[in-house]
Amino acid sequence: MKRQIYYLGCLLLSCLLLPLPSAFSQTSADGELLKAIQKIKAIDNHSHALPARSPDPAESERPDPLGKAPFEYPVRLRVNNPEYLEAWRALYGYKHQDMTAGHAREALKAKLHLMEEKGTGYPSWVLDQAGIDITLVNMPSLGPGQNAPRFLWVPRADGFLFPFDGVKEMIKMLPERIDLDSLPSSLNEYVDKIRELLVQWKKAGAVAIKFAIAYRRPLDFAQVSDEEANRVFERHRQDGKPSARDYKTLQDFLFRSVAREAGRLGLAVHIHTGVGADPYFNVSGANPLLLEAMFNDVALRQTNFVIVHGGWPFEREAGVMLLKPNVYADFSAQTFLRSTEALSEVLRAWLEWYPEKILFGTDAYPEDTPLASWEEKLWLTTRTSRQALALALTRMMRAGQITRPRAEELARMVLRDNAVKLYGLEKR
Numbered sequence: 210m211k212r213q214i215y216y217l218g219c220l221l222l223s224c225l226l227l228p229l230p231s232a233f234s235q236t237s238a239d240g241e242l243l244k245a246i247q248k249i250k251a252i253d254n255h256s257h258a259l260p261a262r263s264p265d266p267a268e269s270e271r272p273d274p275l276g277k278a279p280f281e282y283p284v285r286l287r288v289n290n291p292e293y294l295e296a297w298r299a300l301y302g303y304k305h306q307d308m309t310a311g312h313a314r315e316a317l318k319a320k321l322h323l324m325e326e327k328g329t330g331y332p333s334w335v336l337d338q339a340g341i342d343i344t345l346v347n348m349p350s351l352g353p354g355q356n357a358p359r360f361l362w363v364p365r366a367d368g369f370l371f372p373f374d375g376v377k378e379m380i381k382m383l384p385e386r387i388d389l390d391s392l393p394s395s396l397n398e399y400v401d402k403i404r405e406l407l408v409q410w411k412k413a414g415a416v417a418i419k420f421a422i423a424y425r426r427p428l429d430f431a432q433v434s435d436e437e438a439n440r441v442f443e444r445h446r447q448d449g450k451p452s453a454r455d456y457k458t459l460q461d462f463l464f465r466s467v468a469r470e471a472g473r474l475g476l477a478v479h480i481h482t483g484v485g486a487d488p489y490f491n492v493s494g495a496n497p498l499l500l501e502a503m504f505n506d507v508a509l510r511q512t513n514f515v516i517v518h519g520g521w522p523f524e525r526e527a528g529v530m531l532l533k534p535n536v537y538a539d540f541s542a543q544t545f546l547r548s549t550e551a552l553s554e555v556l557r558a559w560l561e562w563y564p565e566k567i568l569f570g571t572d573a574y575p576e577d578t579p580l581a582s583w584e585e586k587l588w589l590t591t592r593t594s595r596q597a598l599a600l601a602l603t604r605m606m607r608a609g610q611i612t613r614p615r616a617e618e619l620a621r622m623v624l625r626d627n628a629v630k631l632y633g634l635e636k637r
């Protein structure tokens with residue numbers, strides 16, 4: 210009996226020590242495919258890349274080199290996420306296995322030294338380290354070291370939706386030469402001004418415009434007639450104080466007008482969807498399904514839309530929208546909010562549906578934490594994306610859905626070719 214128990218124990222133990230090969234293999238990506246994916250020069254559909262700047266030597270002496278996030282971040286974004294060690298190793302030659310203040314200061318010194326040494330070449334050098342060819346930059350303007358063709362501008366267009374209280378806000382985001390110091394006398398004139406500004410942006414190199422309006426209101430942009438919009442505009446042109454309801458009506462009209470004009474000019478329209486960078490952000494108002502009526506508007510068939518962040522946690526809803534010929538989605542931000550495994554599941558579902566509409570994006574952004582800024586996030590999120598893509602495609606190959614050559618082709622489309630087509634980059 211004792212002996213039987215002993216054998217049974219050994220059997221159980223061997224089961225625990227030797228996981229079944231099939232279960233194990235399904236959790237890892239095909240090594241050769243991953244290697245091929247790592248070589249693809251990617252196009253980052255959405256980032257907030259930093260321009261070159263002079264390093265401040267005082268930075269490296271700050272008491273807390275890791276810094277503090279503005280609010281309690283989700284796990285992968287926290288400044289003490291050990292994944293950042295790997296980014297420091299790759300970018301700054303960091304040698305330590307921990308993130309103590311003394312050691313982290315070495316990483317910061319190395320970073321500042323590189324910034325000084327590379328000068329205006331620093332932003333491009335950062336892209337090179339992550340294997341990124343081109344990044345779209347959603348900032349008020351491009352800065353030193355951020356030049357086409359590697360850095361492409363995506364200005365924010367939210368100011369257009371605030372004709373009454375937002376003229377000043379709008380001006381802040383516009384090139385200085387634009388004259389808009391008072392409210393135009395009619396709604397038509399206002400839309401004409403917007404058109405002029407879009408033309409200027411396009412001339413200045415913009416490839417798309419971005420709305421982060423979900424930070425201010427839900428994304429349900431209804432169809433509003435010219436007459437109704439004009440009535441509301443006229444009613445409040447003098448007092449400048451529309452009710453919330455009237456402002457919504459006017460914004461619904463203006464959003465569609467801006468999208469139409471952008472489409473005519475060949476500028477894609479990026480829309481922030483899903484979770485926002487604020488604990489009290491209204492997530493339910495940023496569901497991409499709220500955009501459906503607007504996507505279906507026949508007047509907007511010339512406009513290409515990008516569901517930025519792929520709507521997460523509404524990634525299924527975002528994926529479904531890809532059946533509309535002029536709607537794309539990027540998975541930026543999911544690259545740092547979610548694990549590689551979770552992201553691979555999103556990608557697989559989308560890849561099985563409309564793979565030619567999926568865009569890689571990092572949403573790498575700077576902030577007041579010196580060692581978890583644009584550079585480190587870019588490196589980390591690009592690695593997560595390549596791994597998640599390899600995992601999704603490996604599982605599709607193993608399930609007999611796609612061949613190996615098709616897997617590589619799909620990876621190229623997601624990381625690069627879909628963006629080349631959408632923004633007409635082959636012509637550049």
Ligand SMILES: [Zn+2]
Nearest residue numbers: 255256257572
């Ligand atoms: Zn962003």
